[in-house]
Amino acid sequence: MSEFLQFLLTGITTGAIYGLIALGFNVLYNATDLINFAQGEFVMLGGLGFYTLGVVLGWPLGLSFAAAVAAVSLLGLLLERVALRPVKKPEPLPLIIITVGASIFLRGVAMRLWGKDPYSVPGLTASAEPVKVFGAAVMPQSLWIVGIVVAFMVGLHLFGKRTLTGKAMEACAIHRNAAWILGIPSDRMVLLAFAFSAGLGAVGGVIIAPITMCSYDMGTMLGLKGFCAAMLGGLGSHWGAAVGGVLLGVLESLAVGYFSSGIKDAVAFLVLLGILFVRPAGLLGASAVKRF
């Protein structure tokens, strides 16, 4: 029983991060109908940036966290301005392929800057003593992860429901021209969505780095897992992202625990295939509400 609990808690921790990355996919998808396949690279850059600032330069960890996330958000803006905005006919497919290209490019740059070795990154609190929960060990970093992800979920929810900018962003996503004729600067809303989504990815990178170590190629798999979680929960649904992420994390952890660690990554893709065959709209997704 305590073994099961251990797997469950480990799964929830990684699942929370998948959920956060999925949230990044969603924020952008809701505002632009775009899937950004460079999302995983933002996760990687968040982790490596945090490493450079916090470990190499010795900045306080809190400040390093904030600075890494801010820098990656800026990079998100830049991606939109430099690579996506100039496209003459902004149709989804070419734009998505550009994001794939951006992901390869960013990975290459990261390899040049940081090399191929993985780095270990300290947790947000110095104590490495695990906390005992019903006989299962929980690392303090896990608590940080779950806490931070929940905080971001709630924050994003309140932002969307309570603030004018949140509503304006939603309006833009539903009908860009309708929002435009009310005076909402839709291009700025799209930029904001890019910054948010990149920032969310970076947060994921910073909080997962102490558990997995970080390296230039960590983003690919994490991005795919996050995408899988978003699909599982229903693309565009924030709560779906959380549910999908945790579900995926737990399934993975159980598969590794009871079968073999070799099938860890296969789980995500089996789940992705399953959801695409059985319920393409995802668990919590509105069944493809037509936007007009």
Next chain:
Amino acid sequence: MLIVRNLRAGYGRIEALHGVSLSVRQGEIVAIVGANGAGKSTLLKTIAGLIVPWHGEVLFQDRPLAGRKPPEIVAAGIGLVPEGRWLFPPMSVLDNVRLGAYLRLRRGDKEAVREDLDRVFELFPILAERRKQPAGSLSGGEQQMLAIARALMSRPKLLLLDEPSTGLAPLLVEKIFETLVQLNGEGITFLVVEQNARAALAVATRGYVLETGRMVLQGRAQELLEDQEVKRAYLGKDYREFAEGRAR
């Protein structure tokens, strides 16, 4: 108030407006009638800034607006109620209406916006009743009212209406146009584009007839209503004339 001179605009390489001119004076209700595809919507969209004109002038209160983006045009005091209403269906009625005041809320005019919300809900009590419901759940007539209410929240001096009668039962059409007259009495100037020429000209001060991208006729609304050519082309026979014709 609004002067449009020799406006040319279109989509891709196809020109839809071949040099259109018109004027709207403060306090008027001006109707533009014409058949489907005459360029009526294109004209309003160009004035509202959604389409960049190829050539020509748009002057609003002596300010050149041609080629400006919609947010700037809304800020100048021109609102648009588009054809098809363009609501935000999953959002609540209240959110839809409030977003109409986006620029004013950005400026921090919270108090004034709240007062306007009350006024708009007074004007359309049915919307007040359904303020919590998603806009997509409203009936066609209520959606049209919501689109007008939303546009009013920017406090426009000139309101452009694109086919407000589309898809509505005659009784509702009448109600919508009554509301226009009432709002006009409160100082809002209107430029209304309509296929339902009779309903539009009945409340308008002046009218224009747009035909395949050109203004072919203009005059006082009453004159246009009585014009033989307009009658034949755009008014059809109403059921009484039709019945009389049969009786004879």
